[in-house]
Amino acid sequence: MDYFIKLIKKKHNMDISKDNKALGKLRREAERAKRALSSQHQVRIEIESLFDGNDLSKPLTRARFEEMNMDLFKRTMGPVKKALKDAKLKKSDIHEIGVNPDEAVAYGAVVQGAILSGEGGDETQDIMLLDVAPLSLGIETVGGLMTKVIPRNTVIPTKKSRVFSTYQDQQTTVSIQDCHEHGKFDLSRIPPVPRGVPQIEVTFEVDANGILNVRAEDNGTKRAEKITITNDNHQFSVEELKEKIREAEEFAEEDKKVKERIDARNGLETYVYNMKSTINDNDKLADKIESDDKERIEIALKEALEWLDDNQNAEKEGRL
Structure with missing residues (x-):
């Protein structure tokens, strides 16, 4: 025009x-x-x-x-390439485009309604409509790092679990917060034992209506807490979903580096605390090493912890 x-x-x-x-x-x-x-x-x-x-x-x-x-044509290729990538298809795998965009949404809604109501008859008995999770779902772990439990584009309904542990010695409570800040709850009365010992299983379950149930259970005591997050808590608009997906793609490489840094930091810190426990445990090394050697090790471990405190943003390669 x-x-x-x-x-x-x-x-x-x-x-x-x-x-x-x-x-x-x-x-x-x-x-x-x-x-x-x-x-x-x-x-x-x-x-x-x-x-x-x-x-x-x-x-x-x-x-x-x-x-x-x-x-305009070039702008449309972004979503097309993304759709092919999500579907794990190549351009050569597409032989025909037979979807009328004006009818696709209405047709899908009618078919889904017929299937759910059981009134579709023979015409819908062989049709399967698959909905997917539009965003990755997970929990925020130490350092503000998101740990995925249900990846984006997972077919729903779905149920997935991951096992986590405590971050500090004698920790008796853990906070479970989903990565999109829709819900948060505490799992308390965890036995006060060294960090890494408790086994806390976190389960994410998304039903056919998109309702998310998050459950955390201490495998040792069998104590559990859960929360249900519905669309009423917060339903993303189409624009919000696009923005979150865009942000995730834009910062994917940066997030990867942050994860590597946090993992390296946590790995070093865990090693230091485990070593401190080992050299002071009579059943391990306490009575098997000379006092001078023990003192040198303790000094090195102390220096490592001080270095971690003074270099919060050091890159992975900069670790001791």
Whole structure:
């Protein structure tokens, strides 16, 4: 439309951009031409009495149409490539595109309704509609790191579990918070034992309605807590989902580096505390090493902890 508006202004010195009636005629003809160019190499734009009694008759080739809209076509390729990647398909795997976008959503809703109600009959008995989790779901662990439990695009309903442990010695309570800050709860009365000993199983379950149930159980005491997160708690709009997915993709490499740094830090810290416990345990090394050796080890361990405190943002390669 912009092309023809500029063409008319240049040829007739007439600006029709404020003429709603003329724009309506031009829009209908442009839509017809766009559809025709899907199967033809050239069409003619024909509009009688478009403005001030003047007709518009202008040929439009597919090549010119593609050139005018190339920026829009390139923008559409991003979602297409993303859809292929999510489906684990290559372009060569696609032989035909048979989906009418105007009907796809309505058709899917009708079929899903028929399946859920059981009134679809023979026409829907062999149809399977699969819904997926639009975002990865997980919990926030030490250092603000997100640990995935259910990856994005997992078919729902689904149920997945991961085992976590305590971060500090004698820790008796852990906080479970989903990565999108929709819900949080505490699992308490964990036996006061060295860190890493308790086995806390966290289960994420998403049902067919998209309702998320999060459950944490101490495998030792069998104590458990849970929370249910429904769409009423917070339902993302389409734009919010797009923004969160965009942010996740944009910061994927940065998140990977942060994870490596936190994992390296946690690994070193765990090693230091385990070593401190080992050299002071009579059943391990306490009575098997010389006092001078023990003192040197304790000094080295102390220096390692001090280094960790003074270098919170050190890269993975900078660890002692």
